[in-house]
Amino acid sequence: MSRFNVDEKGYYGQFGGAYIPEMLYPNVEELRQNYLQIIESDDFKGEFDQLLKTYVGRPTPLYFASRLSEKHNTKIYLKREDLCHTGAHKVNNTIGQILLAKRLGKSRIIAETGAGQHGVATATVCALMGMECVVYMGEIDMARQKPNVERMKILGAEVRPASSGSKTLKDATNEAMRHWINNPDDTHYIIGSVVGPHPYPDMVARFQSVISAEIQSQLQEVEGRNAPDHVIACVGGGSNAAGAFYHFLDDESVNLIASEAAGEGVASGRSAATTTLGKPGVLHGSKTILMQTDDGQVVEPYSISAGLDYPGIGPMHAHLFDAGRAEFYSITDEEAMIAGIELSKLEGIIPAIESAHALAVLENRRFERDEVVVLNLSGRGDKDLETYIKWGKY
Amino acid sequence: MEKLTVMNRIDHVFIERNDTLNVYFTAGYPVLDDTISVARSLEEAGADMLEIGIPFSDPVADGPTIQESSQQALENGMTIEVLFGQLKSLREHVTIPVLLMGYVNPIIQYGIERFCDKCAEVGIDGVIVPDLPMQEYLDHYEANFKEKGIHNIFLISPNTTETRIREIDENSSGFIYVVSSSSITGAKTGVQEGQLAYYQRIQEMKLKNRRLIGFGISDKETYQTACKYADGAIIGSAFIKQLKNDASDSAIKEFVKGIKK
Numbered sequence: 223m224s225r226f227n228v229d230e231k232g233y234y235g236q237f238g239g240a241y242i243p244e245m246l247y248p249n250v251e252e253l254r255q256n257y258l259q260i261i262e263s264d265d266f267k268g269e270f271d272q273l274l275k276t277y278v279g280r281p282t283p284l285y286f287a288s289r290l291s292e293k294h295n296t297k298i299y300l301k302r303e304d305l306c307h308t309g310a311h312k313v314n315n316t317i318g319q320i321l322l323a324k325r326l327g328k329s330r331i332i333a334e335t336g337a338g339q340h341g342v343a344t345a346t347v348c349a350l351m352g353m354e355c356v357v358y359m360g361e362i363d364m365a366r367q368k369p370n371v372e373r374m375k376i377l378g379a380e381v382r383p384a385s386s387g388s389k390t391l392k393d394a395t396n397e398a399m400r401h402w403i404n405n406p407d408d409t410h411y412i413i414g415s416v417v418g419p420h421p422y423p424d425m426v427a428r429f430q431s432v433i434s435a436e437i438q439s440q441l442q443e444v445e446g447r448n449a450p451d452h453v454i455a456c457v458g459g460g461s462n463a464a465g466a467f468y469h470f471l472d473d474e475s476v477n478l479i480a481s482e483a484a485g486e487g488v489a490s491g492r493s494a495a496t497t498t499l500g501k502p503g504v505l506h507g508s509k510t511i512l513m514q515t516d517d518g519q520v521v522e523p524y525s526i527s528a529g530l531d532y533p534g535i536g537p538m539h540a541h542l543f544d545a546g547r548a549e550f551y552s553i554t555d556e557e558a559m560i561a562g563i564e565l566s567k568l569e570g571i572i573p574a575i576e577s578a579h580a581l582a583v584l585e586n587r588r589f590e591r592d593e594v595v596v597l598n599l600s601g602r603g604d605k606d607l608e609t610y611i612k613w614g615k616y
Numbered sequence: 617m618e619k620l621t622v623m624n625r626i627d628h629v630f631i632e633r634n635d636t637l638n639v640y641f642t643a644g645y646p647v648l649d650d651t652i653s654v655a656r657s658l659e660e661a662g663a664d665m666l667e668i669g670i671p672f673s674d675p676v677a678d679g680p681t682i683q684e685s686s687q688q689a690l691e692n693g694m695t696i697e698v699l700f701g702q703l704k705s706l707r708e709h710v711t712i713p714v715l716l717m718g719y720v721n722p723i724i725q726y727g728i729e730r731f732c733d734k735c736a737e738v739g740i741d742g743v744i745v746p747d748l749p750m751q752e753y754l755d756h757y758e759a760n761f762k763e764k765g766i767h768n769i770f771l772i773s774p775n776t777t778e779t780r781i782r783e784i785d786e787n788s789s790g791f792i793y794v795v796s797s798s799s800i801t802g803a804k805t806g807v808q809e810g811q812l813a814y815y816q817r818i819q820e821m822k823l824k825n826r827r828l829i830g831f832g833i834s835d836k837e838t839y840q841t842a843c844k845y846a847d848g849a850i851i852g853s854a855f856i857k858q859l860k861n862d863a864s865d866s867a868i869k870e871f872v873k874g875i876k877k
Contacts, residue, residue: 241720243677243746244771245795247780386683392674399676400800406775407798504721504747505674517695518722519673 226471226547228427228538232420235544237511237537240419241504245403249411250507252326254421260325261318261428273317274432277350278307280314282433284440284596289568296589299450300571300599301437303462310574310601311430311462312343316412318429320347323410330354330409334384334398336363336391336458337528338370339601340414345379355379358397360390367528370605388522391532395506415459416536419507423464423536430465437596438469445594452589454479455598456579457550458494458530460539462600467548477549479587480539481579483525484552494523495552496535497543505534511543526555526609527575529601549587557582562603563616574601575609625713625741626767626790629664630826636848637839637876638665638828639855640717642685643702644694645671646863651702656709657865661872663712667744667850670696670718677746679802681853685860696726703738715742715769732760742767742790750787769793774814781821791826794818794846801831802853807841808832815845839875851875 223229232238232254240250260266274280282302291298303311316333323331331348334357335341341357348355357374361383364371374381387393395413402411416423416430438448453470455463457480470476485493493499496511505512505520512534513521525531535543542548553561562578565571573581577600589595603610610616629636639658643651655666671686671694678686696718706714716735723731723745735743743766748757753768761768767790772781775798784792794815797808818827829842830850842849858871 239752240749241747241752242749244776244784245677245773245798245800247749248773248775248777386680387673387687396674396676400679403677404799404803501725503724504719506676507747512721514721514725516725517697518725519690520721 224472226542226545228420228424232424234538234541236502237509237540237544238420238423239509240507241509242419242507243403245406246399249402249406250419256326257322257421257425260322261425266321266325269321270318274314278313278317279305280432281436281440282306284437284444286444287569290565293568294584294589295591297592297594298584299441299594299596301433301466301596303433303598303600304571304573304577304602308343308346309604310339310343311433311465312340312414313346314432314465315414315426315429315461316340316343316347319410319412320351320353323412324351326410328408328410330356330405331412332356332358332398332401332409333412333414334358334391334394335414336360336394336531337605338363338367338374339529339605341379341381342370342373342377344412345374345377348379349377356401357381358384358394358401360384360394362389363391363394363528390522392520399506415461416464416538417459417506417508417510417534423508423538426461427464427468427538430461431468433462433465433598434467434469437466441594441596449473449476450596451593452477452479452595453598454481454580454583454595456481456530456576456600457535457539458483458532458576459534460536462598464536464538466596466598478542478547479549479551479583480542481551481553481583483527483530483579484554485524485526487554488552492524494525494531494533496533497550498552500534502540508537510534510537511540527558527579529574529576530579551583551586553579553582553586557585559613561585562610566616571599572603572610573599574603575606577601624765624767624790626665629713630791630847633664634847635843636664636828637662637872638667638848638850639663639872640667640669640850640852641855641859642669642671642682642689643699644689644692645685645856646688646859648692648694649702650863651699652705652709654859654863654868655706655714657868658872659710659712661869662876663872664848665713665715666710667715667717670699670716670722672719672722675719677800679800679853681802681856685856696722696731700734700738703740707739713741714739715744716740717744720745720748728757729760732764732766735766736764740766742769744769744793746771750784754787771795774798778821781818781823785823785825788825791828791847792823793850794827794829796829796832799831803832807838812845819845836875836877
């Protein structure tokens with residue numbers, strides 16, 4: 223049995239489960255009873271693999287970053303998820319979930335989005351499959367991420383503002399859950415990360431696990447071994463990290479490193495460093511670690527990177543943290559921006575600011591010269607151009 | 617000393633009536649210190665049962681009306697700690713059954729054992745935690761609730777399967793909260809198509825627990841319809857809207873009178 227993957231009750235250690243109102247129980251239960259059988263069927267696998275190959279552009283390269291390696295005096299490979307269609311790993315999951323939704327006989331898709339990346343990835347696959355798509359987005363995020371709102375609309379999705387609470391990602395998630403309660407029969411909810419009630423964290427991790435499966439075979443080719451010494455990934459909810467860690471979870475010779483957003487600093491009051499600032503509790507349907515007041519109210523996080531701006535982490539990561547299986551780093555806005563610009567100058571790759579948080583670990587931790595470090599470059603920086611320009615120091 | 621077994625007030629009400637009116641309001645709304653006075657006005661006006669909401673920042677089962685009231689209450693400074701402080705004098709003013717409704721995270725942070733102790737101490741009769749799943753309750757919470765004689769109320773909705781309704785009935789005490797339609801609170805009003813068939817289906821299941829219908833009960837008509845098919849009804853969002861407009865004693869009494877003939 224796996225020590226670090228999900229158990230048959232939907233828990234990772236003490237974290238996970240399905241803390242949902244009874245009104246959602248039938249939907250989530252339908253999913254739980256069917257998801258494994260569907261995604262393990264040959265029919266599903268065939269269609270999923272074909273789309274990942276011909277539509278998303280997989281396998282994504284495992285690129286040896288020689289100048290970055292020289293600078294940090296170790297061997298760094300970049301897993302180029304930034305080269306996926308739509309610009310990030312998010313689409314691996316939305317393709318998987320829409321194929322699943324079709325097989326469950328659903329005709330409508332809803333999703334939540336923070337910065338708009340998951341919303342765009344969802345709108346994309348809905349266009350591909352000719353399905354109706356409604357994306358909830360915090361009112362404040364809609365104003366901050368106008369180009370992505372327009373991208374979703376071009377793709378045919380309806381973008382609905384979440385105007386409750388703090389009007390950001392967590393409220394968009396609340397609104398999507400409410401929408402699902404109100405429309406239980408024909409609608410599938412595509413959650414964008416390894417969060418939410420069981421089976422979502424496991425399902426999303428499985429769809430993203432293609433990342434570590436490819437790392438294994440690609441590393442075998444270039445290094446003659448299928449496991450690196452370290453895997454580094456950023457964690458907001460944690461889907462790209464879950465995918466990059468997945469096949470190494472129980473191989474403890476592989477060191478897992480998760481990078482969280484410290485915002486303006488963990489002590490600044492403007493941060494999203496969940497494992498440092500959070501406590502165990504229940505958020506969006508699962509038991510996990512979340513940022514909250516002493517009274518258990520969810521705290522609004524902050525990060526320069528909209529994709530890491532979430533008050534919780536997925537239950538798998540909460541368990542990896544709790545069990546000491548993964549190292550966690552808190553990376554400030556400034557450290558991330560510097561690391562993003564460093565990669566741009568050294569390798570000609572402008573990373574998403576989320577991924578720049580993973581890159582900044584290289585400055586914070588020493589690696590041996592002959593160690594193999596795989597860093598999951600989860601997304602590209604096109605969407606962050608305005609933030610880079612505002613930052614200015616390049 | 618001989619241990620005295622006192623009947624839970626909820627069970628007592630159901631012996632006397634089959635048209636129970638349960639009114640929900642958010643603790644600390646519209647003003648922090650209103651909790652007891654609103655409760656007292658409601659009892660005096662003829663409410664049979666009260667449900668006091670513990671505000672939460674992310675109430676996924678609730679619509680905008682209750683979420684706004686929760687946000688206001690949080691801004692007013694409401695916490696579980698503050699609420700139990702206010703409820704110390706509850707039983708000096710209120711004799712009808714009182715339930716607390718709250719999401720699981722604040723209760724976990726407060727501590728489940730401590731929460732049940734406090735409920736018993738101030739005279740709370742039942743608790744509704746919409747995002748606490750039944751299995752989790754049975755595994756980790758039930759012992760504490762039972763020890764203190766507090767009923768935990770489960771919900772069912774139009775999509776709940778018959779097998780699950782039977783399971784819920786088996787594990788329920790107090791009453792079952794029948795959610796009137798596939799919706800969040802305050803989303804759909806009036807009597808919806810297919811709703812009566814659903815009420816009837818539940819009625820014909822002959823469950824061992826009493827049933828109160830909630831969500832979308834907003835006026836005399838919807839209340840009376842609910843009473844035909846169940847043991848009463850729960851009014852929430854409609855009363856919160858009333859409090860928003862006018863939270864005076866006379867306005868609360870007027871509101872309840874409008875529903876209870």
